[in-house]
Amino acid sequence: MLPYIILGLFAGSIYALASLGIVLTYKTTGVFNFAYGGVAMFCAYVFWQLRDQWHLSQWLVIPILLVVVAPILGLILEAVFRPLATASAEVQIVVALGMLAFFINLVPIIFGGADHQLTSIFSQGHFHWGKHVVVTWNEAGTFLLTMAMAAGLYVLLRRTRLGTATRAVVDNRDLAELIGVNAGTVGQAAWIISTGFAALAGILLSTDEGLVTYVLPALVIYAFAPAVLGRLTSLPLAFVGAVALGLLQNILARYSTTGFPAKLEGSIPYLALFVLLVIYGRRLTEVRSSLRPLTGRASTGSPRWQFGGGLAAAxxxxxxxxxxxxxxxxxxxxxxxxxxxxxxxxxxxxxxxxxxxxxxxxxxxxxxxxxxxxxxxxxxxxxxxxxxxxxxxxxxxxxxxxxxxxxxxxxxxxxxxxxxxxxxxxxxxxxxxxxxxxxxxxxxxxxxxxxxxxxxxxxxxxxxxxxxxxxxxxxxxxxxxxxxxxxxxxxxxxxxxxxxxxxxxxxxxxxxxxxxxxxxxxxxxxxxxxxxxxxxxxxxxxxxxxxxxxxxxxxxxxxxxxxxxxxxxxxPLPSVVDKYFPLLIAINVIFLANEPDGTLAVAIRQTRFCLAVLYRRPRPDVLLPVPSVLPPTGSRELSGQHG
Amino acid sequence: MWRDDAPTPGILLELERVSVSYGGIRALSDVSLVVPEGCVVALLGPNGAGKTTTLRVISGLARADGGWLRFGGRSIGRLVPHAISRLGIVHVPEGRGIFPSLNVAENLSMATYGGGTGNPDVVVDQAVALFPVLGARLGQQAGTLSGGEQQMLALARAFVARPRLLMLDEISMGLAPLVTAQLFDAIRRGAAAGISMLLVEQYVDAALELADYGYVLEKGRIVDMGEPADLRTSAALTAAYLGAGR
Amino acid sequence: MVEPLLAATDVTVRFGGLVALDHVDLEVAPGGITGLIGPNGAGKTTLFNVITGLRQPNQGRVLLDGSDISRWPTQRRARAGVARTFQRLELFVGLSVRDNLLSAWEASVSGGVFGRSGAEGRARVGEVLSRLGLVSVADRRAGELPTGLGRMVELGRALCTRPRVLLLDEPSSGLDAAETARFRDLLLEVVGQDAGGPSVLLVEHDVRLVMEVCDQITVLDFGKRIASGPPEEIRDDPAVIAAYLGDQGVTDVA
Known part of the structure; x- marks a missing residue:
């Protein structure tokens, strides 16, 4: 049994890294980062490129990833999501999913689509623990590194000014701003740290499971269940949940090697996610309540004509x-x-x-x-x-x-x-x-x-x-x-x-x-x-x-x-189309998710606008903003100023 | 539309014809008021009159769509809340102005974030001197304090931040009379020490007793203003609250 | 006293440690307007949510015509005749004004969503549109209307369900003086209609309006009922004056 427990702690600690990163940005900014697995995979490929292709020392590569690559990615993500802070939950989710697709489709373009085997960042080999138990340095190193990162995050949040400010923003964003805390800066810090955790999780996962384009994001989704266990807001619960999940999976693995039970083992994190969501039910509330839903601006036209036109077209x-x-x-x-x-x-x-x-x-x-x-x-x-x-x-x-x-x-x-x-x-x-x-x-x-x-x-x-x-x-x-x-x-x-x-x-x-x-x-x-x-x-x-x-x-x-x-x-179009098309779709979603009438409607509107400007014929229906009815919440006022 | 005029001597905060709308609702129309240096100004009026909105627009949580706001002669209409806070405006909002999951000492240390000055330890000592009851609870999560203690904490943090202007929104809301008296006592001492204040209070008498000057808001407009003695007998004030004497 | 049409008895609601409603009783007599007033945070909207079933109270019951509806889901209470408007407008912003009203009617009858007795619904909607003066904006999208008209649409929507009791939450907020006066007349007209007009429970900041139109007024302060009675009694009630103005009050001027 002990070997399975050790494997479980090893796997669980990687999930824990990811869960902590996901919860951190959700708590501080209200954005659930569906793209986390994509970011982790991207960082793992950067690591592979730098270490295994360009043969840089990994002790140089890891700092580069954590100090340069992850902060840049984190700031990009923050910049994408900050204007959406007061958008409806629907838009945030769609954009985050678009981000996931963006990274999944970006990696093959930059790094080629091939899968790779990565050697562990820790030294090869193993040591004996007690008489019968063999622990690889990879397992031990991963576990210790994760513990160190979690402890570091704890110290950061509990013992530093930035940490106090972060917790203050989580508690009451408006009040923190009134006291002089720049909530935007706090959000940036959270995204940078979270992306750093994603980078590490990506490297550790791919040295264990191999660097495979589609598998890695799915593995990071394993970390969603522990995050939900802490209702997306509790870092300690997310951590404990992740380790428990790793243990549960590997203990089950002992009893099931083939057939349905083996499949079940891989599905446990998804099952846990679903069950937790159902159990929590209505008690799950989002940290930022969403504002009013989107309404389309597409011309309402005569439905009879549209209907007839559609049938005629058919x-x-x-x-x-x-x-x-x-x-x-x-x-x-x-x-x-x-x-x-x-x-x-x-x-x-x-x-x-x-x-x-x-x-x-x-x-x-x-x-x-x-x-x-x-x-x-x-x-x-x-x-x-x-x-x-x-x-x-x-x-x-x-x-x-x-x-x-x-x-x-x-x-x-x-x-x-x-x-x-x-x-x-x-x-x-x-x-x-x-x-x-x-x-x-x-x-x-x-x-x-x-x-x-x-x-x-x-x-x-x-x-x-x-x-x-x-x-x-x-x-x-x-x-x-x-x-x-x-x-x-x-x-x-x-x-x-x-x-x-x-x-x-x-x-x-x-x-x-x-x-x-x-x-x-x-x-x-x-x-x-x-x-x-x-x-x-x-x-x-x-x-x-x-x-x-x-x-x-x-x-x-x-x-x-x-x-x-x-x-x-x-x-049968040129391969360049096949290559870039999904990426373009993802980028389109990221930028135009708050246009419920779709990209074509936006293009038509913009064209009409340009024509109106060109020919000096003001089109009131295009130029006038639609007045909104509902009073906005304080947070809309607040973040409107960042935008 | 925002202009920077020369500062009016002796005037700390100045609102000139400020209007605010939330979506379609006009929350403030052409509100003009001043807070002179070292004075306590009370903002009175029934619920929904726009008192809270006035404070929110000053601290940057709400945006004016017309008018001018000047603080110490500087236009603040376009600044974000944390920048306004760093100019020395401390706003204790309605409800409990504390961070429930931070402990008491951390809550107090937040007072040093605005200007980036001040030593957290000194700040805690000062706060405890103001409200000794906080001294025994420094390590306790603020959310577990009683309502009165939470409000004392909010007030203490506001004072030790050394505000140039202190804005208090219904600090006595939902508190027992004895606690309210303690809070008002602290406010009175702060006023005596020369802190300029803009006070929103539901208890008209208590507010007028503290204030040097008062404004009465009704439906987003200023309907009366004057010295406390005059306002006490103001028909507009009574009408605004009780609907009598149209 | 007449048997109340709607009654809330001993209602208590806690938000975490905060007691929003503390053993509150409220009665709405049939065929009149009952006012519910009190300072901010007194628990008025919370009580509306309890009555309509949007919030479960920690304790207490809601009775409609003597039968206990405390455990009914919101939509069942609506079909039994409890309708409301919202302080923060809750319009169906993507629908036209006419469709706002029509959808409300469809929701209030069984089978409405399948288009059953659509002609009757359209007739009702037309009637309400003209009574509230909304005919000229009937085909405008509700999301584009100014607040004053938005409040009218919410009222119209509630009326389309043929309510027995109508709960109005701050109907005059965001209205100017002229609109408020027009609203008051409408309210009196709606209630005063020959048989079948709803009884009204009115939450309102504009105390002047409340004093004018209400037969009975209940005053809440910090989640407690501090007074209940006809307007002239409430106006002179020392507890009410204290709640609004502080302990000593300014009664001598009023």
Missing amino acids: VAAAIVLPQVLGVSIQHDVAEAMAYSVIALTLVVLTGWTGQISVAQMSFAGVGAFTAAHLAGTHGSLFPLAVVLGVAIAVPLSLLVGLPSLRLTGLFLALATLAFALLMDNLVFGSTSISGGLTGLNITAAKIGPLSLKTYTAQFYLCLFVLTIVGAGVFWLKRGPVGRRLQMVRDAPDAAATLGASLTLTKLAVFAAGAAVAAVGGSLLAVTQQTVDPSNFSFNQSLELLLVVVVGGRLLVAGALIAGGLYLVTLL
């Missing part, structure tokens, strides 16, 4: 596109339309009700794998498979939604993140369900007599479903359902005092979203023909959210644009 597409597009492009367009169907669920969920989900592709995956299992060999079962996929996705969504929809904003987003990663690990990671790395084939699906083998048939099917779902969503938005969603989003307390049930509304939207996502997933399965678990992973859900934000999360058209952006990744 008919025109049905007639014209198959004539002009090559067959393989028809196929790509079909796949992009299936993607748009899933994107529509995020428009309703995130845009209209303000709930951020990073698990929509998991529900799509349910539909896809159900289709593959049922219709993979018996193509005629495809319609039944779609129904069955929905029938599985809906109860699953209720299972997730019932306990977690009482959560708000950040905590709901964390719950869906935990769910998505659990699905990745336990369900899609299971060979019997997903067919392993090669995936499952579905090539002969049929609807009645109609074969879906040809690309043109797939095109028509996807166009049909997208038109139905899009028109349905558009129609619902204009009626009582749309009004109900807007009520719940704009002013939940008022909605409740007028007779609307918040829980029922949110649950219904969540379940309906899961159902439609499952349908979209089965369409994706048909168009992709091979259902590969990596297409339905957390990373894909994250990417979906980002393209919907870029497309415009308040608009049905936003989902179509999201599909269009997805199409870009399918088309």
Whole structure:
């Protein structure tokens, strides 16, 4: 048992570093740094570049990382998030997720996409502890280093002026400012320290697990559960929780080496995250209460014209596109339309009700794998498979939604993140369900007599479903359902005092979203023909959210644009496009997350503005700011001055 | 729109036609007032009249959208709160002006952050001299103090910061009469020592007893002003509070 | 005395160590306007939250027409006829004024979200719009309105639910003198309507307005009820004067 405990302490101490860093910035600035794993990975690659490629001494490299690289990154992050201090929680979360995608996509561009093995920063070899226990220097060194960092943080917070000022800002930001503390400087310090911890965690993790682009951020997500254990505000609880998590995982590892239990071991941190969120429930409140939600400024136009125009466009597409597009492009367009169907669920969920989900592709995956299992060999079962996929996705969504929809904003987003990663690990990671790395084939699906083998048939099917779902969503938005969603989003307390049930509304939207996502997933399965678990992973859900934000999360058209952006990744374009495209999406999200009508609407607005200025025709609707109604809180006043 | 005029001699703080809006709500309209050096000025009026907003706009927590604010002849309308604080304005806000998770000594040492001057140990000694009850609780978390002790701590920290202008917002709110008397006693001694003050108080009598001059706010406007003796019999003051005598 | 339509009995709410409401009793008689006044932080809005179910009290009960609704969720209380407005405007900023009212009506009837009896709802909304003088702004987005109109929209929204008791939280704050006068007339008109008009519980800083329109006034101070009675009694009550002006008061001038 003892060797497992030592391994547990070793792993737990790395998680502890990450948890402390995450809690530190959340406490002082109110920003939950989803990008933490991305930052850790970036720093680990810098370390690899400097030490293993340029052969600098690691005793030079580590100080460079901690004194130069981490502070610069920390200040950049601080500069991105400071203007968002009074933005709604939704915007902060989206930007943080955009940051995560930014780092994940930046690393392959700068350092190449290859994975590497790193040797420990501590000397090789081991020593004996007692008679039978062997401890490697890596394990001992990591543990001691972490303890030293934690102790250093404690001393900093308890014994220094900066520490007292930090705790004062955490307690009462306005009062600290009134006393002469520059809360902005305190925030910068917190980001610098937190990023330093991320750098160390990244190096220690990659010397242990290998430097692998997608694995590292997921491993850092292990540290979210301990952070939540301390309700994101208690550093000691986060530390203890992280060490306990490492111990628990490794003790379990002793009893389980293969099969489901082994998968469970890797999923324990996600499971713990989900369970903790549910247990804490409403007691989790964000340190900064969010202000009023975003409202779009897109022209409201005549809905009848928009509706008619959309249908006409669909008919025109049905007639014209198959004539002009090559067959393989028809196929790509079909796949992009299936993607748009899933994107529509995020428009309703995130845009209209303000709930951020990073698990929509998991529900799509349910539909896809159900289709593959049922219709993979018996193509005629495809319609039944779609129904069955929905029938599985809906109860699953209720299972997730019932306990977690009482959560708000950040905590709901964390719950869906935990769910998505659990699905990745336990369900899609299971060979019997997903067919392993090669995936499952579905090539002969049929609807009645109609074969879906040809690309043109797939095109028509996807166009049909997208038109139905899009028109349905558009129609619902204009009626009582749309009004109900807007009520719940704009002013939940008022909605409740007028007779609307918040829980029922949110649950219904969540379940309906899961159902439609499952349908979209089965369409994706048909168009992709091979259902590969990596297409339905957390990373894909994250990417979906980002393209919907870029497309415009308040608009049905936003989902179509999201599909269009997805199409870009399918088309045979020069590799430079493939390389930079996701990065551009992430950057776009970081800068325009508070534009709920999407980037295109902003571009149109700016163009109209420029034209108006050029031709000296003032456009009042463009030039006049929309007056706000609600009195801002003190903190808005305060940080407005930093901006 | 912000101008730096020559300082008016003897005037520490000057507000000229200051207006503040929160979103659509006009919280202050054309408020003009002065606090002369070494004087105690009381700001009176019913709830929602704009007293707290007036203090917030002076200390930079709220932003004026019209008018001028000058402190010691310097325009402060565009400064951020921590910069204003460093000029010597100490604002004890409504509620408890303390940091609950810091201990008492740390709370007091915060007084040295503004100007960057002062020795934390000296500051603690001074505070204990002011309110001896704090001496026994230096290591205790401020959040665990009683309401009265918390307010004493807030007041002590304000005094030892050596303010040029002390702004107190309803310091007696929710406290027992005996504790209130102690706090007022300290304020009186501070005033006697020549500290300029701007006082927001719910107890009109107590405020007028301390003050050299008073302003009455109603719905964001100044409706009356004068020496305490005159204000005591002011119809506008009574009307503002009780709605009588329209 | 008449059986109260709405009653809160022995309500206590603590925030951490602070007692926001301390064994407070409150009654709203049917068919009149009851005022609830008190200095800042006296616990008025907290009491509203307890009555509407947005906050669970540590102790105490809320009765509507004699039946205990303390354990009902907010939306069920709303459907039973408890409606309110908010001190800090809680408009559905993304919806037009008309849709603000229509959504409120839909929320108040079962099946409303599926469009059931939509014609009846639109008729009700039209009626309320014209009574409150909101017809000219009916198609403006609620988020663009100035505060005065915003307060009217909140009132209209509450009226669309056909409330039995209407809780108004600081309806005159942010209104100028003319708007306040207009609001007062409207309030009297709404309550004075022939049968079916709601009873009103009014929280208001503008004591003048309260004295004018209320039949009964309850005064809170530091979470305790310190007085209750008709306006003329309240005006002369020494405890009330002390709460507002300090111990000695200035009664001789009033």
